[in-house]
Amino acid sequence: MEALEDAAFSSGAALARLDAVLRRDNLPQALLRDRLALRAAEACMVFAGRQDRAGDLRDAVHLLRPGDLPGPAGETCLAWRRAVARPVGLRALHRALPDCAPAQIAVWLDARQGAPIARAAMVLEAVLTDLPRGEVPALILADAVLAQALGWDHLVPLLAPGLQRADLRKRGDELRLACHRAGAASALQAVRDAADLARRAAHLLAVAPKLRAKGAKDAVAMFLTQEAVAPAALPLSDRAARRLCDRLVALGAVRELTGRETFRLYGL
Structure with missing residues (x-):
């Protein structure tokens, strides 16, 4: 079994690399966050035992007509999109998670100490202890704390895409180890996504005058x-x-x- 210290080193290195990428001027930041939000929502569908995948989530959000209800898939995708749309803060998180009282969100966010991933794991554990089926709020708040610990203005969805369904039943060091692995894998994938989107954005801007x-x-x-x-x-x-x-x-x-x-x- 991988040692917790080794996993922490790997996740730290991956997050440092992502941090450098996120500070580049040519990166379409909002677009990257929206792509990662879709990936996080898709992971949450797996955690909930649902079959909805990226295409289903896109349809549930972008093909809504006025007065339509988004359904479970749409609600999950909208929660993640709202979570990444505005700078991290209590008001923005309540907007993403309207069923969670702001006072309760504040309590969960206070359940943290230590390094960034360790803080996120503590919040994840605290929310899932209170809400055993609350994967969406737990993962959103864990990523919010991770962003704050890293000095990022906006939430960047990282944990959900890298975790397995069984990981959400873990606690203590086992959960921290799973979060370190998830953070490392997702951060490196986000770096690749960022490079892809920066290239595509540059091409779009180049053809825009036409x-x-x-x-x-x-x-x-x-x-x-x-x-x-x-x-x-x-x-x-x-x-x-x-x-x-x-x-x-x-x-x-x-x-x-x-x-x-x-x-x-x-x-x-």
């Missing part, structure tokens, strides 16, 4: 902040939005994410 549609500039800004975008959400008419998306695909600047002929979604 776009003549009114509202194209605002549309490009949406693609640079959201992991997936529905044409109907763009600040253009339906026809113009579809034409813009087709143009961006032809230019290699965005991808069609669903493989469908209708109700399509696009993203970097």
Whole structure:
């Protein structure tokens, strides 16, 4: 079994590398966080024993009509997206977790001491002790504490994608070891994601001057902040939005994410 000290060293090195990447000017920060939020939500679906995957989560959020309820998958994905959208703080966390009272969130966040991953593991354990089926709030709050400990303004989802379902039943040193492993693996994956998104964002910005549609500039800004975008959400008419998306695909600047002929979604 890997020693806790060795795992802590590995996670520390991976987080330090990610920290350096997050400080680069050419990185579309909001887009990276949105992509990681989707991955965290997908992991939470696995923890809950559900079959929903990334495509299902995108549909549950981006194809909602006014008055529709998002369902469990949509609620989970929206919670993560809200958690990463604003700087870490009690108000932002309550917005992401409206069923958790702000006073209770504050109590859970105080259950921490030591190094960043150790603090996150303590919060994870504290929430799951009080809410045995509260994987979503537990993981969001654990990542919030991790971000605060590392001096990051925004929550960066790292623990959920790297943990296994059985890890959430662990406590004490076993849980800390699992969190160190998860943090290390997810941080390195986030570094790879960041490099990919920085390259794709640079290409989108390079082809943007070729776009003549009114509202194209605002549309490009949406693609640079959201992991997936529905044409109907763009600040253009339906026809113009579809034409813009087709143009961006032809230019290699965005991808069609669903493989469908209708109700399509696009993203970097």
